[in-house]
Amino acid sequence: MTPAINLLKKLKLAHTVHEYHHDSNAESYGLEAAEKLNIEAKRVFKTLVVQLDGKELAVGIIPVEEKLSMKLIAKSAKAKKAVMADPALVEKTTGYVLGGVSPLGQKKRLKTFIDDSAEGFNSIFVSAGKRGLDIELTPKDLASALNARFVDLKQV
Secondary structure, X not given: OOHHHHHHHHOOOOOEEEEOOOOOXXXXXXXXXXXXXXXXXXXXXXXXXXXXXXXXXXXXXXXXXXXXXXXXXXXXXXXXOEEEOOHHHHHHHHOOOOOOOOOOOOOOOOEEEEXXXXXXXXXXXXXXXXXXXXXXXXXHXXXXXXXXXXXXXXXX
């Protein structure tokens, strides 16, 4: 069990855990998950941590095939500027290793935004907290568990 799975159980939110053999040579963890779980890549979402105005951290959850718009996440968080957070800081703050960062069950709850494309699916997949493990749940339940908002986050 990971902290992400434990949180969903505690909140009594319906979810399914999907496990697959992670290939350490995979270039994209999210695309690998889509391929190995035999699902559309647009239903697999990655968890990215950004630093706002050089201080506070925030989370953007976007489809694995997309790029995060720093402008849009900064605007959503009412900040002037967003940059990708330092990997060591991400691991320390979330308690997860890169490639296995779940938006759920992080050591410190961060302001979270989910790309609005998630609302078009009955269920989406996010990392369960380690490479080779994903959680399937409804976008609404994910937002509820994280107190997150749906916004456009994709880079054009």
